[in-house]
């Protein structure tokens with residue numbers, strides 16, 4: 001067993017060896033420009049179209065509705081700014097939630113500087129948006145609803161299907177940032193009723209540097225970049241073949257191994273929690289309802305323990321992340337935990353542990369032992 005044990009798969013995942021093998025020829029020999037009409041260009045164009053199909057299959061979209069980008073941040077920017085700009089004649093109001101990633105909130109802040117108004121919906125203590133609040137927030141000038149599918153810090157799954165119905169009834173474009181959910185839970189664009197959906201390659205075992213945006217056919221969107229017309233002009237620039245092929249393969253694997261991976265990630269997470277509770281009892285506070293949570297994610301606080309102290313104490317053995325930032329001795333609680341109204345002590349004691357498809361029982365047993373020892377030592 002290699003140490004430290006990595007239990008921060010929501011931050012990023014390693015590249016799957018099958019994905020790397022698929023990419024290698026495009027790094028070494030298959031260098032043609034997909035726009036060239038001769039054979040090495042044409043075959044690379046075919047490779048991209050195959051990747052597009054693989055991504056589309058995972059989310060039940062059509063291949064022509066998939067646009068490759070460089071990351072989830074770019075996909076969110078393209079979705080939110082692109083829809084806002086294309087619809088500004090209709091109105092300048094956007095609805096989002098108070099637990100979004102900065103890759104959404106910072107775009108919203110930028111749009112405020114361009115004259116847009118943003119409604120940030122609260123979340124309940126459970127960490128979920130109430131669809132009724134979405135309905136009540138809709139105005140005549142609302143042009144976009146953007147609400148994440150699953151939260152990166154606490155793992156809560158949002159009622160996207162219900163919100164999708166509300167968006168459809170009110171004819172408002174609906175985007176979801178599905179960076180954390182794709183590959184972990186079902187993300188079917190038709191069942192969810194979304195018009196745009198963001199995918200992050202490196203959260204599902206493709207490398208960093210690739211993302212995708214699903215755009216439902218017929219959705220009016222303005223491109224952020226202007227260039228030679230690749231990706232139907234929505235995202236011009238010579239295609240990133242190597243990484244697109246990688247994302248395609250990662251999506252194919254995610255679809256193929258979906259049930260197996262889901263069960264594995266959930267079993268590791270649940271074994272870990274049971275192990276911690278068996279020794280630490282009511283010192284362990286789980287922050288969300290695990291019935292409505294990503295199968296791999298555990299947001300947990302240990303009574304009277306500083307999350308930072310714990311993460312750094314175990315840092316040589318187990319890698320986890322915290323729900324707060326610590327600068328010059330001052331602890332700042334994350335906006336997600338604040339939005340959930342978690343009291344300061346619990347938030348400052350909160351860590352995020354996230355398992356992966358390759359997490360082993362031995363790793364979990366070791367992590368349980370290390371965390372229990374650390375909590376006992378730190379609470380002396």
Ligand SMILES: Cc1ncc(COP(=O)(O)O)c(C=O)c1O
Pocket residue numbers: 010011071072073074101103148150151152177179180200202
């Ligand atoms: C929910 C969510 N959205 C967007 C992002 C941004 O991803 P990237 O930095 O790869 O663009 C992340 C990354 O943590 C995320 O968790």
